[in-house]
Amino acid sequence: MRMTIAGALTTKADAGQQWADHAHAVIRAAGHRSSAPRSAVVQTLAAQSCVRSAREIGDSLRRDGSEIGIATVYRALELLDELGLVQRLDVGEGSARFEPALPTGEHHHHVVCDRCGQVSQFEDEGLEAAIDRIAERLAYRVGAHDVILRGACPDCVRA
Ligand SMILES: [Zn+2]
Ligand SMILES: [Zn+2]
Known part of the structure; x- marks a missing residue:
């Protein structure tokens, strides 16, 4: 191993x-x-x-x-x-x-533009902490989470 x-x-x-x-x-x-x-x-x-x-x-x-x-x-x-x-x-x-x-669990999340399909990544400690708190409150052993933000990217907002 x-x-x-x-x-x-x-x-x-x-x-x-x-x-x-x-x-x-x-x-x-x-x-x-x-x-x-x-x-x-x-x-x-x-x-x-x-x-x-x-x-x-x-x-x-x-x-x-x-x-x-x-x-x-x-x-x-x-x-x-x-x-x-x-x-x-x-x-x-x-x-x-x-x-x-x-395998280390290190990860980032994505924000997707619904208009042009561009994908960007972000990390946020506050978000991870919030998810840990929620998991604790739900008494689930949460192994993974998906967070995807969707909207219009800066280029599409300007267009
Ligand atoms: Zn990615
Ligand atoms: Zn995360």
């Missing part, structure tokens, strides 16, 4: 690689092979800092010289989603975007 380095300040690249190692371990533990296309999708996800669609992930793989088809990317993402390894963001019109779900 892999131990995470407690207290160490990890860079984004380290966090990505830790997630990739964790993802491969979970995939194998669930009885799946770490096939080459699957590994390529995991590596691409590990290198991104926020959500991307299957199409964007496929484009980036092709730019790196890979010949993985979009159907394979979709299947790999479905498996990662089933295994709880990715955070999925549905942006409307059935277009899902994905980012690594870090």
Whole structure:
């Protein structure tokens, strides 16, 4: 079992690689092979800092010289989603975007523009504290939370 380095300040690249190692371990533990296309999708996800669609992930793989088809990317993402390894963001019109779900629980939230589809990320300590308080009040063992803000981005407000 892999131990995470407690207290160490990890860079984004380290966090990505830790997630990739964790993802491969979970995939194998669930009885799946770490096939080459699957590994390529995991590596691409590990290198991104926020959500991307299957199409964007496929484009980036092709730019790196890979010949993985979009159907394979979709299947790999479905498996990662089933295994709880990715955070999925549905942006409307059935277009899902994905980012690594870090085993440390570190995360950010998203604000989505309903007009142009732009996605930005934010973190807020006060929000996390409020969610902890609510969980305590409800006496639930809350393991995860989704918070998505929707509206019009600054560009669309001005337009
Ligand atoms: Zn994100
Ligand atoms: Zn949160």
